[in-house]
Amino acid sequence: MSNSFLLPGNKNDIPAENGLDLLARLWERPDLSGLEPLLFDNQIxxxxxxxxxxxxxxxxxxxxxxxxxxxxxxxxxxxxxxxxxxxxxxxxxxxxxxxxxxxxxxxxxxxxxxxxxxxxxxxxxxxxxxxxxxxxxxxxxxxxxxxxxxxxxxxxxxxxxxxxxxxxxxxxxxxxxxxxxxxxxxxxxxxxxxxxxxxxxxxxxxxxxxxxxxxxxxxxxxxxxxxxxxxxxxxxxxxxxxxxxxxxxxxxxxxxxxxxxxxxxxxxxxxxxxxxxxxxxxxxxxxxxxxxxxxxKLNLSASPLVLQKLQEPSASMTPKVPDDKHVYYISVSQTQEIKTLLFTVHEEGIRWCTT
Structure with missing residues (x-):
């Protein structure tokens, strides 16, 4: 149910906003465009x-x-x-x-x-x-x-x-x-x-x-x-x-x-x-x-097959993977573009396995 009301006196009545809806539309929230740039490529x-x-x-x-x-x-x-x-x-x-x-x-x-x-x-x-x-x-x-x-x-x-x-x-x-x-x-x-x-x-x-x-x-x-x-x-x-x-x-x-x-x-x-x-x-x-x-869409997995494929000599990018850590991978898809990232788990959260 909408909280808006109609302005009278017009055949084509236009919905008007109440105070809460106006604040929701005008108030600027903190920008998250830089959230995890390696994951979202600064495009979120x-x-x-x-x-x-x-x-x-x-x-x-x-x-x-x-x-x-x-x-x-x-x-x-x-x-x-x-x-x-x-x-x-x-x-x-x-x-x-x-x-x-x-x-x-x-x-x-x-x-x-x-x-x-x-x-x-x-x-x-x-x-x-x-x-x-x-x-x-x-x-x-x-x-x-x-x-x-x-x-x-x-x-x-x-x-x-x-x-x-x-x-x-x-x-x-x-x-x-x-x-x-x-x-x-x-x-x-x-x-x-x-x-x-x-x-x-x-x-x-x-x-x-x-x-x-x-x-x-x-x-x-x-x-x-x-x-x-x-x-x-x-x-x-x-x-x-x-x-x-x-x-x-x-x-x-x-x-x-x-x-x-x-x-x-x-x-x-x-x-x-x-x-x-x-x-x-x-x-x-x-x-x-x-x-x-x-x-x-972020799809997570711990499958060793993807890790093995990424570490093949023919791979264009060889990630740095610690030997003593269990490696997870995340597939990131936006529309038709898909990329795969590897990460390990630490006390401060996750660390990306970069090239």
Whole structure:
């Protein structure tokens, strides 16, 4: 139901905005165009929708938390180049995997990791200026920071960490009805939180099987339900000009060795749809409204085959992969363009395996 009203006295009445809608349209939120440039090539825009998918245990929640930390951190601090966006973040947790202590630790460790690398560079009399400029925007400010001593530096880092977490809003949903109500009323909350420029949902498909059992017993009614909900929700997120990042579970997959079989649920097997749409390999079980709105698709995997292929002598780019770390890969697709990146997991989050 729209909150707008009609201006009288005109045959072609024009909807007029109320105060909340006007603020939502005019207020400028922090820009996230520089969010993870290696991942998004500095092309992510306000209102974009990002989908993170993959099998269980390949780092979907970790990628989401890494993006949250990148959005919360400032671009620079005390001369250090932190690469953040200095924005606010709202997380809707449905899988209940999120840990605030892990996020706090990730922010703290990332700052200390950069500071440690800069300190090591400055100790070298013939330091690499190009390498230093990649980690620091002001060498003099960094040297002043290092003079404070370990205790004072850690106190400064703790204050920055608290400042970042003050811009973080956490919502927890424990059932399908609560999740649907949260999505459809999120606009009112975000209007009052003008610093929020990133909304993360982990995961979007947490209650799919519950909805199939108690709300919609066929794929058609299920798709109709999700289309109706996501049409309103996504339109609101685009109106508010926030970046939406959602993880999605792989609930349907081809049976191995039977390419002509219908897609089978990867967890429960008591739903048997006989519609031809299940012949498609990538079944948009969340509905066309969601599928058509996604601009960035991030597919995560820990398959060693892709890593082996990328490390072949014929490969144009050979990534640097640590021998003592488990390597994950992420396939990034935007429209028809697809690229693959490798990353390893560390205390400060993820590290990209660059060439």
């Amino acid at each position: 825009e306000q209102g974009d929708v990002v989908e993170i998918s993959g099998a269980p245990g390949v780092g979907k929640t970790l990628i989401g938390m890494h993006l949250i930390a990148s959005a919360l951190l400032p671009q620079s601090w005390r001369g250090l180049r932190l690469g953040g966006q200095d924005g606010g973040v709202l997380l809707v947790d449905t899988d209940l995997h999120f840990c605030i202590l892990q996020l706090a630790n990730m922010i703290e460790r990332r700052i200390k990791h950069i500071l440690k690398k800069v300190r090591a560079i400055l100790k070298n009399d013939s330091c690499d200026k190009e390498e230093l400029s990649a980690l620091a925007v002001d060498e003099r400010a960094v040297r002043e920071l290092l003079k404070l001593g370990r205790k004072r530096i850690y106190s400064e880092i703790d204050n920055l960490q608290k400042s970042c977490l003050s811009k973080f809003t956490y919502l927890k949903c424990t059932d399908s009805s609560q999740f649907a109500i949260t999505l459809l009323t999120l606009k009112e909350l975000l209007i009052s939180k003008t610093e929020v420029s990133l909304v993360v949902i982990d995961s979007l498909s947490a209650y799919y099987w519950y909805d199939r059992a108690f709300r919609a017993d066929t794929w058609y009614s299920s798709e109709k339900y999700y289309n109706k909900m996501f049409k309103t929700f996504i339109a609101q997120m685009k109106e508010l000009k926030v970046v939406l990042v959602c993880s999605r579970q792989l609930l349907f997959q081809k049976r191995a060795g039977k390419p002509k079989d219908k897609l089978a649920p990867s967890t429960f097997g008591f739903f048997k749809d006989e519609d031809p749409k299940f012949e498609q390999e990538s079944y948009e079980y969340l509905g066309k409204e969601w599928g058509n709105s996604v601009k960035w």
